Amino acid sequence: MNTIREEVRIFCPATVANVNCGFDALGFALEGIGDEMVIRKVKTPGVTITKITGEELPMEAHKNVAGVSGLAMLEGINANFGIEIEIHKKIRAGSGIGSSSASAAGAVFGINQLLENPLDNLALTNYAMKGEALASGNEHADNVAPCVYGGTTLITGYNPLRIIALPPMDSIYVGILHPHIKIATKEARAILPKEVSLANAITQAQNLASFVASLYEWDKQLFADSLQDVLVEPHRKQLIPHFDTIKRISKEHNCIAFGISGSGPSLFSFAFAKADIDTYLSTSKAFYEEQGLAVDAYSSRISEHGCRVISP
Ligand code: HSE
Numbered sequence: 001m002n003t004i005r006e007e008v009r010i011f012c013p014a015t016v017a018n019v020n021c022g023f024d025a026l027g028f029a030l031e032g033i034g035d036e037m038v039i040r041k042v043k044t045p046g047v048t049i050t051k052i053t054g055e056e057l058p059m060e061a062h063k064n065v066a067g068v069s070g071l072a073m074l075e076g077i078n079a080n081f082g083i084e085i086e087i088h089k090k091i092r093a094g095s096g097i098g099s100s101s102a103s104a105a106g107a108v109f110g111i112n113q114l115l116e117n118p119l120d121n122l123a124l125t126n127y128a129m130k131g132e133a134l135a136s137g138n139e140h141a142d143n144v145a146p147c148v149y150g151g152t153t154l155i156t157g158y159n160p161l162r163i164i165a166l167p168p169m170d171s172i173y174v175g176i177l178h179p180h181i182k183i184a185t186k187e188a189r190a191i192l193p194k195e196v197s198l199a200n201a202i203t204q205a206q207n208l209a210s211f212v213a214s215l216y217e218w219d220k221q222l223f224a225d226s227l228q229d230v231l232v233e234p235h236r237k238q239l240i241p242h243f244d245t246i247k248r249i250s251k252e253h254n255c256i257a258f259g260i261s262g263s264g265p266s267l268f269s270f271a272f273a274k275a276d277i278d279t280y281l282s283t284s285k286a287f288y289e290e291q292g293l294a295v296d297a298y299s300s301r302i303s304e305h306g307c308r309v310i311s312p
Helices: 065-076 099-114 121-136 144-149 185-190 198-217 220-226 233-239 243-252 274-290
Strands: 008-017 026-042 046-053 082-088 152-158 161-166 173-179 257-260 267-271 295-300 308-311
Touching (some): 008 173, 026 099, 026 295, 046 065, 065 099, 065 121, 099 144, 121 144, 121 161, 144 152, 144 161, 173 274, 198 220, 233 257, 267 274
Parallel strands (some): 046 082
Antiparallel strands (some): 008 026, 008 308, 026 082, 026 152, 173 267, 173 295, 257 267
């Protein structure tokens, strides 16, 4: 055995990106939904994926998002050791709630833990983005940032990467509906227009600015009004069966926000009352099942915690 230090077992939360008004910029961590990973420091250089459960994913490090972000970090810190990674997937790949990001963020978070945390969250997110790029074809951090930081994060710049941890949305309940189809982020990005109208760019800038202001002042009306997507949803909603019907059901159950989680197919919604989220989810689930489409429904909260050690 070449293990020279104790391993860490970690939990890596699922995340919702975009949040209507912040394409590639906004994201939050979910409570109770996430993967587990085991990261082990070994003498053999590089990254070895030793086990994956729950999903069929590549075992070769350079083809696996956890492997790619782990390799980027080992190279960046000039490591004289290697790591072994076990990935226990609970977040379905291609579900739109940050499956690849959880693996990418978990790998770098775990290495940092084994080194007694020399790197800050911004540096970890930078390395995790390398893995995310493998999955989506583009370095974006709106899932990996909340997975590392917890809570709600805003990417304020990519070159260089800059991130703000936003104030908590304490009184918000979150519904996640996952219709069982797969959407590849690369494909969902490919269908987006390269240019947008000035009018839509202004509206989206107003929405994102209003969202951020609403959190600092906790202005519930401004918060609800800001959660609109005029840029991306009109192009992506066709990928999601019965999108408009589910949106209508969410409104009928007092949800204050509804939209595509990341690149989908999961749909997120917000409500001020848990009962509203629960009845919205059960009604939508029943509707999807009547249409012959299997669906998972989760009621959750926004987690203030990102990746965390669960043992030892
Ligand atoms: N912002 C990204 C997108 C999130 O919507 O393409 C998915 O990884």
